Amino acid sequence: MIRFDGAAKRHPDGTVAVEGLDLDVPAGRITVLVGPSGCGKTTLLRMVNRMVEPTGGRVLLDGTDVAELDAAKLRRGIGYVIQQAGLFPHRRVIDNIATVPYLLGWDKKRARARAAELLDLVGLAPETAKRYPFQLSGGQQQRVGVARALAADPPVLLMDEPFSAVDPVVRAGLQEELLRLQGELNKTVLFVTHDIEEAVRLGDQVVVLREHGRIAQQADPHTLLTSPADEGVAGFLGRDRGLRGLGLRPADGIAVRPLAEGTGYAGWQLALDSAGRPLEWRHPDQLSSPAPGFRPGTDTLRTALDAAVLSPAGAAVVLDAQGLAAGTADRAAVLAALTQPQTDQSRVAGRA
Numbered sequence: 001m002i003r004f005d006g007a008a009k010r011h012p013d014g015t016v017a018v019e020g021l022d023l024d025v026p027a028g029r030i031t032v033l034v035g036p037s038g039c040g041k042t043t044l045l046r047m048v049n050r051m052v053e054p055t056g057g058r059v060l061l062d063g064t065d066v067a068e069l070d071a072a073k074l075r076r077g078i079g080y081v082i083q084q085a086g087l088f089p090h091r092r093v094i095d096n097i098a099t100v101p102y103l104l105g106w107d108k109k110r111a112r113a114r115a116a117e118l119l120d121l122v123g124l125a126p127e128t129a130k131r132y133p134f135q136l137s138g139g140q141q142q143r144v145g146v147a148r149a150l151a152a153d154p155p156v157l158l159m160d161e162p163f164s165a166v167d168p169v170v171r172a173g174l175q176e177e178l179l180r181l182q183g184e185l186n187k188t189v190l191f192v193t194h195d196i197e198e199a200v201r202l203g204d205q206v207v208v209l210r211e212h213g214r215i216a217q218q219a220d221p222h223t224l225l226t227s228p229a230d231e232g233v234a235g236f237l238g239r240d241r242g243l244r245g246l247g248l249r250p251a252d253g254i255a256v257r258p259l260a261e262g263t264g265y266a267g268w269q270l271a272l273d274s275a276g277r278p279l280e281w282r283h284p285d286q287l288s289s290p291a292p293g294f295r296p297g298t299d300t301l302r303t304a305l306d307a308a309v310l311s312p313a314g315a316a317v318v319l320d321a322q323g324l325a326a327g328t329a330d331r332a333a334v335l336a337a338l339t340q341p342q343t344d345q346s347r348v349a350g351r352a
């Protein structure tokens, strides 16, 4: 666990970057620091690996003040990912990833074998190994950056706006990948972003900061979206936060009308292919329309609601794990599920 214990940073020119922060970053979870430019996010992150020395208070790593640890050794035990990856331009991808193992004195063969393993883990093709960073796309470079940070299997990962230099589609893919990796690796992740959307998507815990590293709110994403601490946080969260909150809840507890009880709604009939996959909604007097659906438990309430809203029949198709139609759920059934209280266990699979 990382603990900020009154951690403060005042620069020689008098600028107070962080006034004095108390914060616990629990082991094995993702904690996101989010807030406007200049509020002290990067300063706080860098206090952990001693790239910034606090001028007041302490940062504890598993109970030990990091100031008492050898800085180089400390950094080798902490993965660090920054914006635009920060790869060594003159080194091949494989050797970029093996940077820390080399520093730790691993022999070349073992270090490269580990790097190849990580290349695969972050979803890059083996032939990428021989390339130089300039021969990769921005998204691929970020994946290499993540692989490099993970190379020596550090328990702690510091990520400073790692995905902000890539376009929204690539960014969403990288976020997805990080959640998948975290599901396997359970690192203690401290992640900095100025994007609240990214914060609620990735964080088990989200810490909204104001200027001078003051905490405006510290909460899980659902609580943050549904109960912002004040007007300032609500403004920072932006519009549609209720709807966005549904994207964090699994589509459970929705009453399903089984196929055997019929698939007709006010003249619309659900057509299936021979295997039982939904094809479209058909109506004798109207154009056919796509039949969107959702998988209970796997998809979110937002997806279920979207499917019900888009359906001309006013009902979403309920799918099984194989993508076959298991039944339908009308808008009223989806809306009824929205009003059910959420338990801690009911977060989207892979997130909690």
Ligand SMILES: Nc1ncnc2c1ncn2[C@@H]1O[C@H](COP(=O)(O)OP(=O)(O)OP(=O)(O)O)[C@@H](O)[C@H]1O
Pocket (backbone or CB within 6 Å): 011, 012, 013, 015, 016, 017, 018, 035, 036, 037, 038, 039, 040, 041, 042, 043, 044, 194
């Ligand atoms: N070396 C320095 N000397 C003086 N002031 C500094 C120094 N480094 C950072 N600051 C100031 O400390 C404050 C916090 O900076 P920091 O980089 O931690 O903010 P941030 O929240 O990460 O911002 P951004 O989202 O723009 O990256 C800012 O006001 C910044 O100008």
